[in-house]
Amino acid sequence: MLTALHIQNFVLIDQADVVVGEGLTALTGETGAGKSILLDALGLAVGGRSERGAVRAGAKQGVVAAAFEPRGDHAVWALLEENALPSDESQVILRRVQGSDGRSRGFVNDHPVSIALLRAIGECLLEIHGQHDGRGFLASAVHREMLDEFGGLEKKAAAVSKLWRDWRTILSDLEERKKDRSATAREVDYLRYVLDRLEQLNPQPDEESALAARRATLMAQEKISVDLSAAAAALDEGGVESKLSVALRNIERAGERLAGGVDVLSEAAKRLEAALNETGEAQIAVAQAIAEFGADPDELEQTEERLFALRGEARKHGLQPDGLAAFQEKTRQALSDVELGDAAFGDLEREADAAAEAYDKSAKALSKARVAAAKKLDRAVAAELAPLKLDKARFETSVATDFADPGPDGCDKVEFMVATNPGAPAGPLKTIASGGELSRFVLAMKAALAAKENRTVIIFDEVDAGVGGAVADAVGERLARLAKDAQVLVVTHSPQVAARAHAHWRIEKTQTAKTTTTKVKALDASARIEEIARMLSGADISDEARAAARRLLGAPSKPKRRKLAKAG
Numbered sequence: 001m002l003t004a005l006h007i008q009n010f011v012l013i014d015q016a017d018v019v020v021g022e023g024l025t026a027l028t029g030e031t032g033a034g035k036s037i038l039l040d041a042l043g044l045a046v047g048g049r050s051e052r053g054a055v056r057a058g059a060k061q062g063v064v065a066a067a068f069e070p071r072g073d074h075a076v077w078a079l080l081e082e083n084a085l086p087s088d089e090s091q092v093i094l095r096r097v098q099g100s101d102g103r104s105r106g107f108v109n110d111h112p113v114s115i116a117l118l119r120a121i122g123e124c125l126l127e128i129h130g131q132h133d134g135r136g137f138l139a140s141a142v143h144r145e146m147l148d149e150f151g152g153l154e155k156k157a158a159a160v161s162k163l164w165r166d167w168r169t170i171l172s173d174l175e176e177r178k179k180d181r182s183a184t185a186r187e188v189d190y191l192r193y194v195l196d197r198l199e200q201l202n203p204q205p206d207e208e209s210a211l212a213a214r215r216a217t218l219m220a221q222e223k224i225s226v227d228l229s230a231a232a233a234a235l236d237e238g239g240v241e242s243k244l245s246v247a248l249r250n251i252e253r254a255g256e257r258l259a260g261g262v263d264v265l266s267e268a269a270k271r272l273e274a275a276l277n278e279t280g281e282a283q284i285a286v287a288q289a290i291a292e293f294g295a296d297p298d299e300l301e302q303t304e305e306r307l308f309a310l311r312g313e314a315r316k317h318g319l320q321p322d323g324l325a326a327f328q329e330k331t332r333q334a335l336s337d338v339e340l341g342d343a344a345f346g347d348l349e350r351e352a353d354a355a356a357e358a359y360d361k362s363a364k365a366l367s368k369a370r371v372a373a374a375k376k377l378d379r380a381v382a383a384e385l386a387p388l389k390l391d392k393a394r395f396e397t398s399v400a401t402d403f404a405d406p407g408p409d410g411c412d413k414v415e416f417m418v419a420t421n422p423g424a425p426a427g428p429l430k431t432i433a434s435g436g437e438l439s440r441f442v443l444a445m446k447a448a449l450a451a452k453e454n455r456t457v458i459i460f461d462e463v464d465a466g467v468g469g470a471v472a473d474a475v476g477e478r479l480a481r482l483a484k485d486a487q488v489l490v491v492t493h494s495p496q497v498a499a500r501a502h503a504h505w506r507i508e509k510t511q512t513a514k515t516t517t518t519k520v521k522a523l524d525a526s527a528r529i530e531e532i533a534r535m536l537s538g539a540d541i542s543d544e545a546r547a548a549a550r551r552l553l554g555a556p557s558k559p560k561r562r563k564l565a566k567a568g
Contacts, residue, residue, distance in 0.1 A: 029507035034518035046122025151373025208321035
């Protein structure tokens with residue numbers, strides 16, 4: 001459940017800290033007070049779209065944080081673990097920081113995350129139904145998606161979509177090959193000539209790059225050889241090695257003339273011997289370098305001829321030289337397809353047939369599952385209609401299957417149909433339901449769908465729009481029942497709905513000459529009576545309105561005091 005909400009510098013809210021309880025919480029206030037601003041702030045915390053103007057005027061940044069305490073078996077814990085996010089398995093804190101320039105940063109348990117990941121975690125915890133979400137229920141394009149979600153068919157639908165893409169990819173490849181064959185048949189003689197030249201040239205993948213590098217090395221080898229020869233001559237000049245040998249022998253003889261030798265002579269002999277050895281090693285190394293980098297005019301000429309031949313052939317075909325090998329293979333395949341005729345496409349056609357069969361089988365299974373899910377959805381929505389004063393209405397989920405018209409989502413067209421009067425044929429929801437009826441149908445479907453969504457929090461923004469009296473009371477009663485299984489917040493103008501809530505917040509807007517501020521105030525029992533009385537009667541609250549508010553809340557009405565006449 002959502003346990004706390006912190007808002008700072010968001011639109012008209014300078015600072016708000018709200019503690020949220022279980023069950024149904026009502027948010028009320030005058031029109032324009034900022035009730036939807038509170039939900040927009042919560043939406044931002046769970047990864048919703050940020051707006052440049054969301055930060056309060058004059059502030060550098062706005063902050064919204066929401067604390068949740070999901071059940072131990074909630075899917076959010078696996079999502080946190082999958083993304084290596086810290087967790088104490090008791091609380092999840094989502095935080096969004098937005099600058100006045102519109103840029104924002106997301107955090108989960110004080111760990112920075114992408115906004116996409118923040119949104120994924122937020123959607124796992126919370127669902128917001130806005131004022132105009134009913135319009136989404138009117139679009140038949142989304143009905144199939146809703147049905148799949150209700151029936152738990154998302155994985156099956158995704159598998160069908162993948163099989164469709166695989167099948168279309170193979171068909172596209174087959175058609176492309178056939179087009180290439182038709183074009184090739186018209187210029188087969190020319191392509192044979194091209195292939196003959198390419199096979200004589202025999203280009204290799206990435207050969208041009210290697211040849212260019214080798215050519216650069218060979219072109220530098222002549223100068224390298226001159227430098228190395230000069231180094232060898234310098235080592236041989238003046239007999240460096242023989243002079244070191246003579247010096248070493250003289251030092252050794254000098255040491256032999258002294259009994260026991262002298263340390264300084266031993267050190268000199270040791271260093272001369274080391275110098276003599278290093279000189280020999282240096283001469284060997286220089287000789288090896290000369291052998292390695294010795295100029296080879298024949299190799300340079302052959303390399304250049306090969307390089308220029310590859311580049312010249314590539315220019316003829318408008319290619320990069322390193323693409324010649326692939327072009328050769330494509331030309332060979334094209335000619336092979338022409339020469340072999342239809343037999344060349346047998347394997348590919350069989351592969352396409354197998355892909356079509358796999359798609360068809362999966363799509364039929366998905367259609368069958370959708371029909372079964374539709375019946376369950378119809379029963380679930382039907383159970384919601386009577387409590388919402390729509391007991392004479394009928395809801396049907398139409399699943400029209402046409403295997404001759406396949407697509408990435410299968411072969412089904414799904415549309416929600418309703419009949420509001422007994423005996424009347426069912427028609428599309430968008431054309432049959434009136435404004436007030438639509439709100440209740442939407443609530444019924446949301447309630448049925450919510451049971452499958454496993455959200456921690458469900459929020460409704462003016463779901464009771466267009467209804468009043470007994471119908472509004474029925475809406476409030478259904479929301480209260482829904483709140484037994486999930487935490488529910490509702491923005492409402494209906495006193496009947498507000499009276500059903502377990503907790504009640506009033507959203508107030510105050511204005512001065514220079515500032516406008518929205519505050520969130522939790523109402524106690526007496527304040528709730530005043531607020532619901534205001535919702536019933538308007539700005540001037542009468543005793544009758546207060547009495548009616550107490551009746552809605554189930555509180556005893558206070559008797560009016562009568563003035564006693566003075567004794568004469």
